[in-house]
Amino acid sequence: MALKFPIYLDNHATTPCDPRVVDAMLPYLTEIFGNAGSRNHAYGWKAQEAIERAREQVAALIGADPKEIVFTSGATESDNLALLGVAKFYADKGRHIITSQIEHKAILDTAHHLEKEGFEFTYLPVDKEGRIDPQQVADAIRPDTILCSIMWANNEIGTVQDITAIGAICRSKGVIFHTDAVQGLGRIPFDVNSMNVDLASISAHKIYGPKGIGALYVRRARPRIRLEPMFHGGGQERGLRSGTQPVQQIVALGKAAELAKDALTNGEIEKTRALRDRLWAGLQANLDELYLNGSWEHRLPNNLNVSFAYCEGEAIMMAIKNLAVSSGSACTSSSLEPSYVLRAMGVDVELAHTSIRFGIGRFTTEEEIDYAVVLLTEKIRWLREMSPLYEMVKEGVDLKSVQWVAH
Amino acid sequence: MAYDNKLIDHYENPRNVGSMDKNAADVGTGVVGAPACGDVMKLQLKISDEGIIEDARFKTFGCGSAIASSSLVTEMVKGRTIGEAMKIQNSHIAEELKLPPVKIHCSVLAEDALKAAINDYLKKKQAAAEAAAPATVAE
Numbered sequence: 001m002a003l004k005f006p007i008y009l010d011n012h013a014t015t016p017c018d019p020r021v022v023d024a025m026l027p028y029l030t031e032i033f034g035n036a037g038s039r040n041h042a043y044g045w046k047a048q049e050a051i052e053r054a055r056e057q058v059a060a061l062i063g064a065d066p067k068e069i070v071f072t073s074g075a076t077e078s079d080n081l082a083l084l085g086v087a088k089f090y091a092d093k094g095r096h097i098i099t100s101q102i103e104h105k106a107i108l109d110t111a112h113h114l115e116k117e118g119f120e121f122t123y124l125p126v127d128k129e130g131r132i133d134p135q136q137v138a139d140a141i142r143p144d145t146i147l148c149s150i151m152w153a154n155n156e157i158g159t160v161q162d163i164t165a166i167g168a169i170c171r172s173k174g175v176i177f178h179t180d181a182v183q184g185l186g187r188i189p190f191d192v193n194s195m196n197v198d199l200a201s202i203s204a205h206k207i208y209g210p211k212g213i214g215a216l217y218v219r220r221a222r223p224r225i226r227l228e229p230m231f232h233g234g235g236q237e238r239g240l241r242s243g244t245q246p247v248q249q250i251v252a253l254g255k256a257a258e259l260a261k262d263a264l265t266n267g268e269i270e271k272t273r274a275l276r277d278r279l280w281a282g283l284q285a286n287l288d289e290l291y292l293n294g295s296w297e298h299r300l301p302n303n304l305n306v307s308f309a310y311c312e313g314e315a316i317m318m319a320i321k322n323l324a325v326s327s328g329s330a331c332t333s334s335s336l337e338p339s340y341v342l343r344a345m346g347v348d349v350e351l352a353h354t355s356i357r358f359g360i361g362r363f364t365t366e367e368e369i370d371y372a373v374v375l376l377t378e379k380i381r382w383l384r385e386m387s388p389l390y391e392m393v394k395e396g397v398d399l400k401s402v403q404w405v406a407h
Numbered sequence: 408m409a410y411d412n413k414l415i416d417h418y419e420n421p422r423n424v425g426s427m428d429k430n431a432a433d434v435g436t437g438v439v440g441a442p443a444c445g446d447v448m449k450l451q452l453k454i455s456d457e458g459i460i461e462d463a464r465f466k467t468f469g470c471g472s473a474i475a476s477s478s479l480v481t482e483m484v485k486g487r488t489i490g491e492a493m494k495i496q497n498s499h500i501a502e503e504l505k506l507p508p509v510k511i512h513c514s515v516l517a518e519d520a521l522k523a524a525i526n527d528y529l530k531k532k533q534a535a536a537e538a539a540a541p542a543t544v545a546e
Contacts, residue, residue, distance in 0.1 A: 312445055314470040318418060329470070330445050338445070350442040386424050386474065388449035388466040389442060404441030405523075 006324045007368045011206075011302060011359035012155050012183060013326060017252070018208035018362070024255035025210070028248035036245050037234060047247045054254025058215055061257040062181070062200060063191035070216045070237045071250050075182045077230075078201035078216040079106035079149075081240070082178045085227030086147045086199070087114050090176070094144030100124045100132055101344040102159075103151050104180055106201075124150075129295035130159035130345045138169045147176045152200075153184035156328060156341045156357055157294030158303025160184065167196025176225060181217075182206050186260030187269060187300050192217055198225050202257075204249070208362060209256030213249035216240075268362060273301035275369050276360045280304055282373030287380055291351055293328075293342060302360040307351040308376075310390040311383040316356055319379035323372055328355035350399070410471065411505035417475035422482050425464040427451040432535060435528025437520040446473045446513065450480065450520035454528050458489045465520075472510035476500050476517040489525055 008016070028050060034043025036051050055066040072078045087097065097114070099107055101123045111121045122140045124132050137148060148170045153160045163179055170177035178199035181190055186207045192200060200217040204210055218240065219225045233242030263269060283290055283306065293305040305328075308316060313329025328339030330353060338352035347355075358372075384390040389399060410418075426449075429436045433453055440447040446469030453462040463481035467474045479500055484492045500506075500514035 310468060312469050312473070315418075315474060318415075318471040353442070353445040386421065386466055387468045388438065388447055389468045391426065391449075391466060399442060404443070404447070405439050405519075 001365075001367070003367060003371055005322045007322060007372060008324045009358045009360065009364065009368075009372065010324045010326055011361035011364075012158075012357065013359070014205045014211065015208045015361055016363065017210055018256065018259055020259060021209050021252050021255045025248040025252035028251050032247070034247075036247060037236065047245075050247055050251050051245055054250045054257075057254035057261075058202065058257045061185060061190070061261045062202070062217060063193055064217050065220060067238075068192075068217055068220050070218055070240045071245060071253070072214045072216055072241055073212055074205070074214040075104075075180065075201045075203035076106040076214075078203075078214050079104065079180055080110050081216050081227060081230055082199045082201060083107065083110045083114065083147070083149060084230055085240070086176055086178070086225070087117075087119055088228035089226045090146040091119075094142075094146040095119045096122070096142050096145045098122045098124065098137060098140045098145060098148040098150075098175075100126060100150055102126055102130060102154055102156075102341045103149065104155060104182075107149055107151070107180060126159075126344055128346050129298070130154055130157050130293075130341065131295060131298060132161055132166070134162055134165035134169055137166050138173075141169070141173045141175055145173070145175050147178060149178040149180070151180040151183075152190070153181075153188070153300050154294070154341060155183050156339060157305045157345070158183070158300035159294045160188065160298045160300060162298075163197065164195045167198075170198075171196045174223075176223075183300060185257075186263045187272070187302055189264055192219070198223070202253075204253040204256050207256045207260040209252045210249060213246060213253045215253065263362070269301050272360050272362075272364070275364055275366065276302055276304050276358070278366065279358060279360070279369050279372060280306075282370070283376060286373065286377040293345070293347060293355055304358040304360075306356055306358075307347070307354045308356060308380050308383075309351060309354055310387040310393070311380055312353055313355055315383055316354070316379065319383060320372075320375050322375060325359075326357045328357065329353045410507075414472060414475045414504040414506070417478040417504065418471040421465075421474055421478040423462075423464050423478065423485075424466065426466060427453060427462070427464050432531060433528075435524040435526070435531070437523025437525075437527060439519045439523055440469070440516050442468065445469060446516060448473065448477050448516050448520040450477065450517075450524045452484065452492075452524045452528060454489065454525075460484045460487050460489070460492055469513065469516075470510070472504070472506055472513040473516060475504055476506070476513045477520065479503060480517045480521055484521065489529075492521060492525060495521060 034047040036047040038044025059066040181200040182203045198219045202215040204213045231242045289309040291307040313327030330338045342352040465477040467477040497514040497518040
């Protein structure tokens with residue numbers, strides 16, 4: 001089959017809708033268009049039924065009860081609802097919250113907002129693989145700690161945290177535990193009960209569903225988690241998220257969740273992992289001075305994050321424009337600062353500028369990976385030929401000993 | 408980011424990539440920037456006794472705009488006198504490549520590299536002149 005360019009290897013940013021998801025949602029835009037709040041006619045009943053079926057599908061993916069699923073506009077809203085909702089409801093109990101330095105901006109920025117409202121945050125550091133030792137959580141818990149929010153799998157480096165152990169510590173200390181589960185769903189198994197999770201953020205567009213829909217898992221028993229809602233109105237979603245439910249979006253998330261659950265057992269994950277391993281092996285066979293960012297052992301099967309020393313990230317992306325990837329380089333961000341995740345892990349800022357993130361997906365093929373290896377090999381060699389740093393290193397110069405004239 | 412065609416052309420087909428002998432008397436070398444900042448430019452100029460820039464070579468670690476800025480500067484200086492080259496400003500490079508505001512520093516770096524290379528050459532020349540005429544002192 002002819003390759004279609006650019007080849008999409010950025011599945012941590014978003015994924016295409018699975019055609020089966022599109023097929024499932026389309027009738028709810030035209031024929032079955034009712035408002036689920038209309039309790040007196042068939043249009044409303046059918047919409048309501050569809051929403052409840054989707055709730056079951058999402059619950060099944062994470063081992064929850066359907067009543068524990070609250071539909072939102074996406075993971076950013078879910079993260080906001082978890083943090084703001086707990087903070088406001090439990091403020092009388094305490095005002096201390098634990099999180100980590102490598103969380104998604106939806107957590108970190110919400111945390112900064114809550115700090116202005118008088119809440120106190122502990123931002124746990126991570127080790128050089130991007131991992132948090134559960135003992136760090138235990139040590140950070142104080143009598144006034146109400147919530148701990150630690151992401152399950154990181155969106156840049158794919159590092160997977162020991163959520164089960166962290167959840168157990170929080171449970172034993174009576175601290176509510178939230179996890180941003182967005183990147184791991186459909187890639188590794190997740191179960192809210194065995195993993196001691198009280199709140200979990202879910203996004204449809206990371207699991208081959210559409211943008212604009214997500215969910216928050218809210219534990220109902222042992223312990224029952226209460227939240228102060230952010231949106232007020234018609235009282236939909238158990239009063240936690242007012243607003244007419246977007247039926248077609250919810251149906252799509254439900255179907256995407258069903259497919260994500262299948263992916264864990266139908267061979268998709270093994271295929272994804274094999275393609276990721278093929279990419280890494282191919283690059284290592286052809287190029288020297290490659291540095292893996294993050295843990296190899298505790299890593300999402302679809303993630304590869306590599307620093308291509310002596311080649312700046314944005315220049316790499318311009319050179320490999322037939323591949324859609326992303327970079328932790330400063331030049332690709334508006335802030336001109338390299339990735340805060342890589343810096344929190346202690347990656348040298350020089351190497352952070354040279355990092356590229358690859359996200360393999362459900363529709364990635366072996367041909368595409370082989371093409372990526374050939375293109376990257378050629379272009380990294382080309383950029384290194386042009387790099388004064390590579391030349392200096394080959395001449396035996398220790399770059400750390402050079403007095404640079406920073407500007 | 409959407410870049411101007413001229414910038415993309417200089418990035419994809421960079422002019423005058425390479426190195427010269429940095430110890431040669433007629434070569435001036437400028438190395439500016441730092442790996443930690445994400446860009447390092449090395450610019451080398453071969454300058455005749457009459458002060459004409461006969462050749463220019465660069466190597467750059469940096470984004471596409473940094474590479475294109477260095478490539479452009481090598482084209483701009485070839486055949487010029489030192490005096491003319493010293494008048495080249497970063498704004499000339501930025502305008503020519505239509506650099507977006509966040510990339511203006513790439514053109515500043517190219518101007519700095521140019522001036523550093525010329526100064527290196529002038530310093531070498533002065534040192535050579537002093538070494539050639541030491542006898543007039545003392546006695």
